[in-house]
Amino acid sequence: MHDAMVSQSQLDPLLQKCTSLICIKQLQAHLITTGKFQFHPSRTKLLELCAISPVGDLSLAAQIFRRIQTPSTNDWNAVLRGLAQSPEPAQALSWYRLISRSPQKVDALSCSFALKGCARALAFSVATQIHSQLLRLGFEADFLLLTTLLDVYAKTGDLEAAQKVFDKMPTRDIASWNAMISGLAQGSRPNEAIALFNRMEEEGWRPNEVTVLGALSACSQLGALKQGQIIHGYVVDEKLDTKVIVCNAVIDMYAKCGFVDKAYSVFLSMSCRKSLITWNSMIMGFAMNGDGCKALELLDQMVVDGVNPDGVSYLAALCACNHGGLVEEGVRLFDMMKGCGVELNVKHYGSVVDLLGRAGRIKEACDIINSMPMLPDVVLWQSLLGASKTHGDVKMAEMASRKLVEMGSNSCGDFVLLSNVYAAQRRWHDVGRVREAMKIRDVRKLPGFSYTEIDYRIHKFVNGDQSHPSSKEIYAKLDEIKFRIKAYGYAAETNLVLHDIGEEDKENVLNYHSEKLAVAYGLISTSDETPIQVIKNLRICVDCHAVIKIISKIYNTEIIVRDRARFHRFKEGVCSCRDYW
């Protein structure tokens, strides 16, 4: 680059074309050698480019900054913005404090970048400080800044604060709505996310691709198929499905609503190029639905399509083998993974241990745990404990429980499993011992709950719930079910109930599990052919599984239950998991 060629007016266009670090360095050297560095109007732009562009270099930006004798707020902000989007966003917050103490002081942009840093560093209390500061500085009418603020509150987990900012905003634009909707969806308040999405449409806004991502994610969480289908329709009408990211969200929504076929048809008819996430979402969809063969097929196909599987792809495929009962294929896949350059993490080990454990190959599962290069996590011991329970291996169950206690696990499920191992053997004294340990440690049962979507509304039930407006009819239906399945030859598996209470009471505990309440409500509320859909936060219980199979037969209806790990599709007395889960 020749000095004479670069006059003041020519620097800006050069900056626009600057797409490499070398180029940045050349322009910087030029400014220095020509003595224009301290005063050139494009210096800040160069600094910003260096701090935030993917080809830039943040430490070089810091070096450049240090040479500036009197940095302007914009110079400060350039580095601040770089720090906020760097892998160490917390550094942005100390930098922000430096700006506050500098003669130039912060402006609205400084607040914006610092808040972005808070969002990424999950620094809630700093965000509240910046919040009060921006009010003092009189930025409260800046709705872009307020959108950033509400986003930080949502991301750091204070949805009430986010909602407050949103409600008080004098003007909003689509990004403000999007931040609030995705905030609710990601903060596990999917019902409110969907309600806000609908309100947005009522108020005449046209959702864009970011909006539907949040809304679809909410539908996925809830298993809200009908609502999800409406959004999918909108996506097609508005041609938002030209974006791969939107297609991915649609695929995920159908898969998590239990309609893997529908997910697959969207997958097959996509007009844009599939990304790694597309393949992974689809493989996971097949995994959740127990279709191991299809998952393995896709794992091969993606390579042909030029997309390299990553650790998530393999984990999903392994999980599919697990849920599909493809034990040999799963073990083979696991062995193959060791030589294909993908780093195995604790989840891969967890999955194969689970696979072997479920198949009753508990010794092999235990050997894998002992051979791991990293420390086993609680999940591994929990699957081994679960497998020991299923296969009645008391010794192994006790060993796994001991490990869990050593690791400080205070999860109720661990205690319940061990207790169930004893209960199945009628060792009530040991059951009592476990229950005592739970009391001492103040272990509480994570409450089980189930959802079902009826007429576009989500109905939630907890165990023994009597709060639903149709509670009377639901319980009457459960009585009828109880009567009809008894006549069919069913006997409750009461050895699964934790407490050594009377047989009849045990039956009642089981009878009013949340998933049974949701299924009963589904039965009295739907008359058409659509399957009853239930989403449960925990794993489905063995008794509920047995009962729902019979219900699907005697009521001639299809019932789809999504539990914590996978789908169960009940039809004509059998379940898609083939009782293997």
Added chain:
DNA sequence: ATAGGGTTAG
């Protein structure tokens, strides 16, 4: 004068 905010799988 202008800059800034919202994004899918595990």
